[in-house]
Amino acid sequence: xxxxxxxxxxxxxxxxxxxxxxxxxxxxxxxxxxxxxxxxxxxxxxxxxxxxxxxxxxxxxxxxxxxxxxxxxxxxxxxxxxxxxxxxxxxxxxxxxxxxxxxxxxxxxxxxxxxxxxxxxxxxxxxxxxxxxxxxxxxxxxxxxxxxxxxxxxxxxxxxxxxxxxxxxxxxxxxxxxxxxxxxxxxxxxxxxxxxxxxxxxxxxxxxxxxxxxxxxxxxxxxxxxxxxxxxxxxxxxxxxxxxxxxxxxxxxxxxxxxxxxxxxxxxxxxxxxxxxxxxxxxxxxxxxxxxxxxxxxxxxxxxxxxxxxxxxxxxxxxxxxxxxxxxxxxxxxxxxxxxxxxxxxxxxxxxxxxxxxxxxxxxxxxxxxxxxxxxxxxxxxxxxxxxxxxxxxxxxxxxxxxxxxxx
Numbered sequence: 195x196x197x198x199x200x201x202x203x204x205x206x207x208x209x210x211x212x213x214x215x216x217x218x219x220x221x222x223x224x225x226x227x228x229x230x231x232x233x234x235x236x237x238x239x240x241x242x243x244x245x246x247x248x249x250x251x252x253x254x255x256x257x258x259x260x261x262x263x264x265x266x267x268x269x270x271x272x273x274x275x276x277x278x279x280x281x282x283x284x285x286x287x288x289x290x291x292x293x294x295x296x297x298x299x300x301x302x303x304x305x306x307x308x309x310x311x312x313x314x315x316x317x318x319x320x321x322x323x324x325x326x327x328x329x330x331x332x333x334x335x336x337x338x339x340x341x342x343x344x345x346x347x348x349x350x351x352x353x354x355x356x357x358x359x360x361x362x363x364x365x366x367x368x369x370x371x372x373x374x375x376x377x378x379x380x381x382x383x384x385x386x387x388x389x390x391x392x393x394x395x396x397x398x399x400x401x402x403x404x405x406x407x408x409x410x411x412x413x414x415x416x417x418x419x420x421x422x423x424x425x426x427x428x429x430x431x432x433x434x435x436x437x438x439x440x441x442x443x444x445x446x447x448x449x450x451x452x453x454x455x456x457x458x459x460x461x462x463x464x465x466x467x468x469x470x471x472x473x474x475x476x477x478x479x480x481x482x483x484x485x486x487x488x489x490x491x492x493x494x495x496x497x498x499x500x501x502x503x504x505x506x507x508x509x510x511x512x513x514x515x516x517x518x519x520x521x522x523x524x525x526x527x528x529x530x531x532x533x534x535x536x537x538x539x540x541x542x543x544x545x546x547x548x549x550x551x552x553x554x555x556x557x558x559x560x561x562x563x564x565x566x567x568x569x570x571x572x573x574x575x576x577x578x579x580x581x582x583x584x585x586x587x588x589x590x591x592x593x594x595x596x597x598x599x600x601x602x
Contacts (some may be wrong), residue, residue, distance in 0.1 A: 252276070277543070286548050287323040288533050290362045294542035299369045300535070310369040311337040311376065312396045314416050316449050316501045317361045318347055326356055326364040328380075329447040329501070330416065332399065340391045342380070349386060350379040362546070369393070403429030406585055410598055411438035418451030418505040423458040430462070430490075440598045442591070443509075444497040446523060450504025453532060453552075457482045460512050462489050463519075469512045472532050472550040480550070493601040494519035495594040498567055503527035511554035511565050521567035522594045530561030569593060 241247040259267060277291040292300055302308045312335020318325025326348040331337040348356050351367040370376060370393050378389040400422045403413040411433035413426065433441075453470070460469045464484035471481045496510050496519045507526050513519040534549040551559050574589045585591055 274543075277545075281545060281547070284547075287360050288362075288529075288531065289547040290360065290545065292366075292544050292546070296366050297537070297542065297544040299366070300546075308369055308396055308398075309372045309393050310396050311335060311340075311342070311391045311393060312398075313337045313342060313368070314447070314449070315348075315361065315365055315368075316447060316503075319358070323361050324358050326351075326359070326361055329449070332396065335396060336391050336394050340389050342378075342389065342391075343382065345382070346387075347381040348378060349381050350377075352376050399425065401425035401429050403433050405433060405436050405438065406442065406591070406595060409437055409439040410442065410595060411436070411440070412442045412444065412591070414444040415448055415506075417448055418455040418459075418509075420452060420455065422451070422455050426459055427462070438492070440493045440601065442495050442497060442594045442598065443519070444591075445502045445506040445510055446497050446499040446590070447501045448503070448506040449501065450506050450529065453482065453505055453508060456505040456508040456512075457484070459509060460484050461486065463491075463494065464488055464512065464516055467516065468555040470508045470552050470554060472552045474550040493598055495597050496521050497590055497594055498523045498526050498565065499573070499590075500524055500527055500564075503529040507560060507565055508552065508554075511556075511558075511560065514565065514568065515554045515556040515558075520569060520597060521565065522569045522597060523567050523571060523590050524573075525566050525570075526560070526564040528560055528562050528564035530559045530563075569597060 241250045274291070274293050281289050281291045299308055312332040314329040314332070315326050316329050317323045318327045328337075328342055328344055328346040328348075330344050331342045348364060350356065351364060352370075354367060356364040356367065368376060368378075372393065372395060374393050376391055376393060378391065380387050380389065398416075398419060398421070400416045400419050401413060402416075403411060406412045411430075413429050413433070415422065415426065430441075457469045461484045465488050466486060467484055469482045469484050471479055473479050494513070496513055498506070498510050498521050502510065502523075503526065507529065510521055510526065514521050530552055531548050532550045532552050533546045535544060535546045537544045551561060553559050554565075571590045571593045574587070577583045577587045577589065580587055
């Protein structure tokens with residue numbers, strides 16, 4: 195029985211490895227050329243290719259485990275860890291492996307619905323995209339009800355130390371089955387605080403709008419999910435009905451999301467032309483363009499900061515490069531690469547992997563550099579230190595208002 199389980203896990207592991215490196219021919223040979231006991235016959239062969247070396251290494255390790263390891267082995271967990279290790283070896287914090295459950299949760303979240311506690315997170319360590327801190331707790335969410343606050347830093351999630359964990363992996367630990375509980379240890383003002391929070395169905399409200407003066411509207415965009423464009427349009431129309439003549443779009447702390455959503459949102463304000471283009475490993479170019487004449491020509495300012503990343507930078511970069519809006523705040527994060535999400539062939543698990551670089555309409559790849567705002571304003575310490583800051587305390591917002599007041 196153990197050998198059958200071993201064969202199942204071994205073949206799955208090999209197929210995954212081969213899928214990632216493209217060696218389908220070798221996978222076929224391995225599957226159909228094995229000895230009666232299910233062990234690959236390679237004792238007399240010298241591994242030459244990567245696929246052969248990987249197969250030999252897995253075989254050697256598994257035989258040692260079968261012969262010597264004291265405890266029971268979870269084959270599915272071993273296969274998942276092999277898969278995670280392959281992706282981690284790429285040295286790219288944005289390329290990750292998802293189990294079937296994680297893949298399903300991730301896809302649900304990108305659609306604006308998932309099971310979790312209702313927080314938006316960003317990396318604690320911006321250079322390597324590790325660690326996990328709270329950007330905001332969604333209104334009415336389990337996180338808000340429990341007292342989670344913006345700026346809280348996760349130390350442990352479900353008993354796992356996440357201080358140096360990849361952000362995507364840390365965020366995946368927060369999500370889980372409906373009505374299950376997750377234990378958290380967070381750091382706030384130098385003190386560790388423990389939470390025991392029930393996961394619920396979270397329908398993400400990614401947009402919030404209000405009037406900040408008699409004629410200036412303000413729309414905060416938390417992330418770019420599939421629901422964001424429709425939510426943005428509703429907020430925009432509501433502000434128009436209240437007399438909005440000028441607009442501030444706030445992308446501060448927005449970690450990004452879907453490229454197509456950012457492009458859709460640019461359509462409202464940009465005439466026909468380039469929004470962003472990508473270039474892949476083979477040099478192939480894919481253009482994303484605004485398709486119609488702009489519906490709205492009202493004066494605009496876009497607020498950005500060091501945690502405005504990915505799709506946020508696509509939106510802000512297009513608006514700046516096309517001369518449609520001025521950027522106010524601080525230099526953006528600098529994530530100028532695009533990830534694709536794929537199911538593994540015939541399976542329910544999947545991967546997210548970096549597939550291309552993107553370029554603004556000014557032909558600039560901002561990866562590792564970011565976008566410099568037209569008007570650079572550091573957020574004041576007074577604002578950061580206040581528990582309940584007002585619009586008047588937000589000097590970046592006030593700078594955006596002052597800029598718009600100069601326009602007729």
